[in-house]
Amino acid sequence: MKKIATALAIATALSLPAMVQAKPVTLTTQLKRYGGDGAYLALYLTDANGAYKGTLWMSGGKSKYYKHLSDWTRASGGNKADINGITGASVGAGKTLTVTVDLADALFDAGYNLHIDASVEDMRDSPSEVVVPLDSNNIGKSFKGRRYIKAFNFKK
Amino acid sequence: MLRQFHKIPGLIAGLLIVVLATSGAVLSVLPAVERAGVPTSASAEINVAELAGAVVDRYPGVEQIVRKPSGKIVVYYFRDDLPGADVIDPVTIDKVAEYSKSGFQRWMTNLHRSLFLDETGRALAGLGALAMLILSYSGLSLTAKRLGGWRKLTGRVRGNGTQRLHVETGRIAVAAFVLSAATAIYMSLANFGFIPDGLSAEPVFPRNVNGGVTMSVADIADLQAIPVADLRELTFPYADDPSDVFAITSATGSGYIDQSTGQMLSYLPNDTTRNVYEFIFMLHTGQGLWWLGLVLGLAAAIVPVMSITGTVIWWRARRAAPKIAHNALAKSADTIILVGSEGNSTWGFAKTLHDALNAQGFAVHTAPMNRLKPGYAKAERMFILAATYGDGAAPATANAFLKRLAESPSAPDYPVAVLGFGDRQFPKFCQFADDVNEALAQDGWETLLPMDRIDRQSAQEFARWGDDVGAAMGINLDLVHSPERAKTNTLELLDRQDFGAEVQAPTTIFSFAVPQARQSSLWTRLFARRLPKFKAGDLVGILPPGSDMPRFYSLASASSEGVLEICVRKHPGGLCSEFLHGLRTGDRIDAFIKPNPDFRPAKGRAPVILVGAGTGIGPLAGFIRANRKARPMHLYFGGRDPKSDYLYEGEIKSWLQDKRLHTANLAFSRITDAAYVQNRITADAVALRALLADGAQIMVCGGRDMARGVMEAIDAALAPTGLNAAVLKAEGRYLEDVY
Ligand SMILES: Cc1cc2nc3c(=O)[nH]c(=O)nc-3n(C[C@H](O)[C@H](O)[C@H](O)COP(=O)(O)OP(=O)(O)OC[C@H]3O[C@@H](n4cnc5c(N)ncnc54)[C@H](O)[C@@H]3O)c2cc1C
Ligand SMILES: Cc1cc2nc3c(=O)[nH]c(=O)nc-3n(C[C@H](O)[C@H](O)[C@H](O)COP(=O)(O)O)c2cc1C
Numbered sequence: 057m058k059k060i061a062t063a064l065a066i067a068t069a070l071s072l073p074a075m076v077q078a079k080p081v082t083l084t085t086q087l088k089r090y091g092g093d094g095a096y097l098a099l100y101l102t103d104a105n106g107a108y109k110g111t112l113w114m115s116g117g118k119s120k121y122y123k124h125l126s127d128w129t130r131a132s133g134g135n136k137a138d139i140n141g142i143t144g145a146s147v148g149a150g151k152t153l154t155v156t157v158d159l160a161d162a163l164f165d166a167g168y169n170l171h172i173d174a175s176v177e178d179m180r181d182s183p184s185e186v187v188v189p190l191d192s193n194n195i196g197k198s199f200k201g202r203r204y205i206k207a208f209n210f211k212k
Numbered sequence: 213m214l215r216q217f218h219k220i221p222g223l224i225a226g227l228l229i230v231v232l233a234t235s236g237a238v239l240s241v242l243p244a245v246e247r248a249g250v251p252t253s254a255s256a257e258i259n260v261a262e263l264a265g266a267v268v269d270r271y272p273g274v275e276q277i278v279r280k281p282s283g284k285i286v287v288y289y290f291r292d293d294l295p296g297a298d299v300i301d302p303v304t305i306d307k308v309a310e311y312s313k314s315g316f317q318r319w320m321t322n323l324h325r326s327l328f329l330d331e332t333g334r335a336l337a338g339l340g341a342l343a344m345l346i347l348s349y350s351g352l353s354l355t356a357k358r359l360g361g362w363r364k365l366t367g368r369v370r371g372n373g374t375q376r377l378h379v380e381t382g383r384i385a386v387a388a389f390v391l392s393a394a395t396a397i398y399m400s401l402a403n404f405g406f407i408p409d410g411l412s413a414e415p416v417f418p419r420n421v422n423g424g425v426t427m428s429v430a431d432i433a434d435l436q437a438i439p440v441a442d443l444r445e446l447t448f449p450y451a452d453d454p455s456d457v458f459a460i461t462s463a464t465g466s467g468y469i470d471q472s473t474g475q476m477l478s479y480l481p482n483d484t485t486r487n488v489y490e491f492i493f494m495l496h497t498g499q500g501l502w503w504l505g506l507v508l509g510l511a512a513a514i515v516p517v518m519s520i521t522g523t524v525i526w527w528r529a530r531r532a533a534p535k536i537a538h539n540a541l542a543k544s545a546d547t548i549i550l551v552g553s554e555g556n557s558t559w560g561f562a563k564t565l566h567d568a569l570n571a572q573g574f575a576v577h578t579a580p581m582n583r584l585k586p587g588y589a590k591a592e593r594m595f596i597l598a599a600t601y602g603d604g605a606a607p608a609t610a611n612a613f614l615k616r617l618a619e620s621p622s623a624p625d626y627p628v629a630v631l632g633f634g635d636r637q638f639p640k641f642c643q644f645a646d647d648v649n650e651a652l653a654q655d656g657w658e659t660l661l662p663m664d665r666i667d668r669q670s671a672q673e674f675a676r677w678g679d680d681v682g683a684a685m686g687i688n689l690d691l692v693h694s695p696e697r698a699k700t701n702t703l704e705l706l707d708r709q710d711f712g713a714e715v716q717a718p719t720t721i722f723s724f725a726v727p728q729a730r731q732s733s734l735w736t737r738l739f740a741r742r743l744p745k746f747k748a749g750d751l752v753g754i755l756p757p758g759s760d761m762p763r764f765y766s767l768a769s770a771s772s773e774g775v776l777e778i779c780v781r782k783h784p785g786g787l788c789s790e791f792l793h794g795l796r797t798g799d800r801i802d803a804f805i806k807p808n809p810d811f812r813p814a815k816g817r818a819p820v821i822l823v824g825a826g827t828g829i830g831p832l833a834g835f836i837r838a839n840r841k842a843r844p845m846h847l848y849f850g851g852r853d854p855k856s857d858y859l860y861e862g863e864i865k866s867w868l869q870d871k872r873l874h875t876a877n878l879a880f881s882r883i884t885d886a887a888y889v890q891n892r893i894t895a896d897a898v899a900l901r902a903l904l905a906d907g908a909q910i911m912v913c914g915g916r917d918m919a920r921g922v923m924e925a926i927d928a929a930l931a932p933t934g935l936n937a938a939v940l941k942a943e944g945r946y947l948e949d950v951y
Contacts, residue, residue: 091315093322120412126447126459130417145330178313180276180288180297203295 078158079212083112085172085186086152088206092176094146095204096121097153098128101190104167108132112170113155114139116146124175127183131171149204164192174204214357215608218350219526225343226519232340233515235324236392240509242317243502246282251301251308258302260438260460264446265430266305271298273451279443281500286311302440338400344393348386355379360603368944370637373809374528378521381514388511395496402489410486415467415478423454424472432474438462532556534563536578538570543589545577552581552598552610552644557669558633562597564693568678572687580609581648584616591626593660593685598648599633604640606647614651623656629684630663631677636919636948637810639938641665660684667950671761694760698753700802701743703776705795712857715882718782719827719857720793721768723775724801744805745771748834749949751806752778756788763788764806766913766949768830770838776803779830779859811911811949817843819874819908821900823922825850825889826857828914831949833860835911842871846903850889850918852882889918890925897929904935909945919950 087095096116101109108131116122119136123129132138147153168190174182185201186208188194198207260277263285267274273290280286285302288295297311326333356362358379359369369379382389402409426449429435435446435458442463449456449471457477458469467479482490498505533556542548547569551562566578577588581598588594601607606614630652632645642665649663661684666673671693678691703724712719726743746752747770753762769777782793795801813820813835822832822845829849839845847864851857858878867873877896879887893900904910912922923937926946930936940946 091318092313093318120409123412123414129414134414178318180295 078160080156081159081210081212082154082156083170083210084152084154084208085147085205086207087147087149087204088201089150090176090179090204092149092179094148094176096125096146096175098122098125098171098173099155100128100131100171100173101163102131102169102171106169109168111138111142112157113153114143115153116175117143121175121177124181125173125183126181127171128173159190164190166190170210172201172205172208174201176204214350214353217346218354221343221346221350222519222522223526225340225347226523228336228340229344229347230516230519231327232324232337232344233512235320237509237512237515238320239317239324240498240505240512243282243498243500243505246280246284247502249299249309250283251303258440259436260440260443260446260462261430261432261435263302263440263443264435264448265428267300268429268448270300270305274448276445276447277443278445279440281494282502283441284311285440285443334400334403338397338404341393341396341400344389345397348389348393351382352386355383357602357605360605364603367942370635370810373807374521374524378518378525381521382518385511385514385518388508389515391495392508392512395492398492399489399496408485409489410483411489413480413483413486415465415480418457418468418470418477421455421457421477422470422472422475426454426471427474429458432458432469434467434469434474434476435460529556533559536563536566538576539566540575540577542577542579542585545575545588546590546592547574547576548588548591548594549576549578550581550584550594550596550598550613551578552596552607552613552648553633554599554601554607554609558597558599558607561631561633561666561669561674561693564674564691565595565597565678565681568689568691572689581613582609582611582616584613584620586620587624588626591624593626594628595660595681596628596630596645596648596652597633598630598642598645600638600640600642600644604638604643606644610644610648613648617648617651617655620655623652623658625658627658627660628652629660629681632663632665633669634665634667636667636950637941637944639941641667670764670951672763672951675761692759692761694762697760698762698804698806700753700755700804702800703743703803705797705799705801706775707797708795711859712781712852714856715852717826717852717857718793719779719859720782721777721779721830721859722792722795723769723777724803726771726774726776743771743776743803744807746776746805746807747771747812748838749811749831750808752776753804753806754788754792755802756791759787762804764951766808766811766827766831768834770834773837777830777834779827779833781827808949811913811947813843813911814909814944817841819844819846819903819906821846821848821903821908821910822913823848823889823893823910824913825879825918826859826914828912828918828949829859831913832911833863836867836873837863839867839872844874844903845872846875846877847873848877848879848889848892850879850881850887850892850914852880854878854880854883888921890921893922893925893929900926900929901933904930904940904945905933907945909947910937910940911947911949913949914951916950919948 083099085097098111099113100111103109111132122134170188170190171184172186174185180203182203185203185205186199188199188208196209196211198209201208264277267277267287271287271289274287275290276288278286285300286297287300288297299308299311300306301308322328325337327336329336356365359365359367369376401407444461444463447459449458457471460467460469465479465481468477469475470477494500495504498508549562549566551558553559562578566576569576581596598610599607630645630649632642634642645663645665661680664677674693675691678689682689705722706725707723709721746767748767750767751764752767753764755762765778765780767776768779769775780789780792783789820843822835824832832847836845836847864873864876868876877892879889879892881888910926912919927936937946
């Protein structure tokens with residue numbers, strides 16, 4: 057299990073009009089035993105219009121493979137500055153990734169979506185493997201991914 | 213220096229390289245296996261648009277079509293919300309199999325590229341590849357040196373079995389080693405970002421799309437232009453996302469296509485760095501080039517053999533290097549021993565000489581020949597023990613000797629004795645010692661005794677030289693050099709036939725029983741030490757009671773005949789030969805086998821000319837007896853008197869009848885019309901030239917003087933043709949077993 061606390065200046069990244077309060081949110085992503093090498097995962101936010109707002113976490117250190125996280129690449133323009141300091145190792149099959157980020161309260165219940173793109177060497181890319189609305193009543197609920205993610209949830 | 217470059221990476225990285233190579237060898241088979249599973253129907257004519265159109269019909273939820281390097285077409289799709297992947301036949305679109313990469317292949321790949329140690333492991337694997345490249349280069353250079361130069365790189369390899377296996381396999385596989393290692397290094401450097409691989413370059417994702425009604429993929433002109441053979445992958449737009457596009461990657465580039473207009477919205481041709489990377493990746497993995505994969509894999513499978521034989525060679529050479537105790541200083545020694553050695557065995561002889569002289573109170577200084585000093589203050593005599601390496605060249609510890617000698621002041625007032633170590637199977641037997649001897653003579657050095665030569669580290673010849681040295685120095689010098697005591701078996705005398713007593717050449721053919729495996733219990737068969745297999749031409753080492761130094765005898769039979777047959781001449785006062793001549797049937801001896809694989813008729817049907825005098829006929833008789841296929845064999849045999857020492861007389865006559873032997877030319881020296889074998893050869897010059905033009909091989913066995921005479925006669929007989937014994941030796945067509 058990985059436990060990574062990130063002081064993410066997401067407020068700046070998301071350029072919110074007024075940053076009132078930010079609380080630590082724990083994102084837990086458990087992978088299936090899909091029988092492959094470690095997965096690259098990109099966790100990021102889009103707003104109500106589907107526009108990219110910022111990256112929360114990147115698992116996987118080799119930028120040349122990021123293009124396989126294709127929705128993230130398209131949305132973010134593959135901007136490496138966006139993931140500076142919030143990059144970790146790829147996540148092995150069956151393993152769980154736990155990241156804690158500070159998210160402004162204002163981001164909740166405002167139409168934001170949390171996406172996870174996943175990619176595994178020599179296996180099918182899975183952009184937007186998980187798309188979860190950032191709603192208060194989704195807190196603590198478990199979501200299944202399409203291909204590689206067994207369960208995802210976020211908790212305040 | 214070169215040797216260090218071979219030895220050090222070999223020893224340090226040996227195990228790593230074996231792991232990398234073994235896993236690589238396993239992986240190498242996979243592209244061929246995968247290719248074998250690819251549907252054979254002709255897909256050359258269809259294009260990507262046609263394929264995609266047909267796939268959409270069959271797999272409505274298709275997400276992606278991928279063409280694997282093997283040519284396999286894989287369709288990824290969603291059906292009832294579940295992802296799936298099928299290998300399909302590109303013509304019929306029928307499902308061939310479900311697609312999944314095996315866990316085994318993944319496991320092996322990870323072992324091969326990262327030893328399950330992630331980036332650290334990848335770095336180690338890269339270093340392993342570097343070590344492999346260094347080993348290949350240094351190994352090839354050493355081989356060139358060993359064989360006498362780069363031009364002779366393909367020449368015959370000599371040495372013991374392990375050395376030959378190492379050099380011969382290495383020589384064949386080195387190109388594959390270099391290709392595997394160099395491509396691996398490139399991939400490793402690319403992985404660590406030291407060189408660009410162009411893999412992350414992507415076409416710009418289009419911001420604006422038409423957004424209209426989706427057109428049929430089969431009608432997209434840009435996809436129609438791509439033959440299936442050039443397809444890498446085609447990703448379909450999400451069904452419910454009108455802003456999404458087709459993403460196509462072909463062999464030449466990648467781009468995005470509008471799903472409603474079919475227009476290429478953005479396209480990025482592959483740049484050179486990427487093409488280079490992909491090409492190198494293909495060379496290394498064989499993915500897309502299955503046969504090369506198999507070739508490299510086969511070579512990789514040989515790597516453990518190289519590693520093991522290399523370590524054995526290193527270990528033997530190391531063990532052969534003795535520590536010289538009580539080594540006097542150069543300036544205070546009365547006796548100087550200089551050693552020229554490559555494989556270290558000459559050091560063992562030097563130590564025996566050193567110790568024997570030391571025991572008699574001499575102050576002995578032993579050093580490599582390259583350390584020749586301009587003067588030795590107290591020296592009274594010098595010994596030079598010089599091996600020969602390459603094609604008559606100086607060995608490692610003597611390669612600067614002749615230069616140093618030339619730079620030294622004029623000859624000293626003490627004498628020198630040169631002893632050459634070499635191998636008669638080489639065209640230039642003891643050539644380097646000859647050169648040294650010549651240079652010393654030119655320089656005006658006095659000799660303690662004439663130069664002598666030791667064939668294949670013969671302890672017996674060394675002991676005889678020791679007698680000569682002792683005589684010259686007026687002391688009793690007993691040089692018993694026994695590198696290692698062989699494990700012996702007990703053999704029982706079955707039969708003996710005596711010859712030659714009347715002509716003062718008592719010679720006996722002894723037949724010993726070979727203990728038979730089948731008579732023994734399972735336990736003894738498995739665990740007891742049995743006499744190894746042998747063939748005529750191999751040697752048996754016999755330990756006479758009271759001596760640690762084995763005497764060797766050439767075998768006249770093969771183990772399959774169930775008897776061990778030798779032909780022994782009695783030497784007056786000879787420890788072993790007198791012991792043998794005193795044996796009666798039922799008596800036992802201690803013996804072991806020493807393989808002599810160089811002294812065998814070559815495979816094939818080319819004629820064989822066998823020349824031997826006295827006991828020399830032993831192994832030759834063995835070759836003839838085994839010649840059941842009646843290949844042309846011609847025997848020249850010399851003795852003293854047909855009435856007394858015509859060895860194998862009855863058998864020779866019957867072999868002539870059943871054609872195992874074509875001709876028998878006899879020469880006897882103590883009768884009227886006396887002749888030696890060399891006279892017969894001279895008389896037969898024309899016939900011999902014809903046989904040799906036919907690819908014939910000459911095999912000579914017996915005493916040194918006879919061997920020298922025969923070689924001179926052959927050289928003379930061949931003079932008109934430009935051939936000579938040295939050339940034939942280099943080709944392995946002139947073999948000697950001389951004692
Ligand atoms: C590779 C090889 C193959 C051999 N094959 C045979 C063979 O098939 N049949 C055979 O009879 N012998 C063969 N010999 C020679 C044999 O090994 C012994 O050297 C020989 O039998 C004498 O041994 P010894 O113990 O009787 O004499 P030693 O006790 O060792 O010596 C006694 C005396 O004989 C002299 N002497 C020893 N050897 C020779 C020699 N070769 N020529 C002249 N004088 C010598 C010594 O200088 C000494 O004065 C072979 C030798 C070698 C190296
Ligand atoms: C590669 C190689 C090349 C050799 N070339 C010759 C040669 O040209 N002439 C010769 O008489 N002996 C040659 N020999 C035989 C050696 O000189 C002989 O085995 C010697 O005893 C080795 O001594 P060392 O182990 O001290 O180097 C060669 C041996 C090897 C392994």
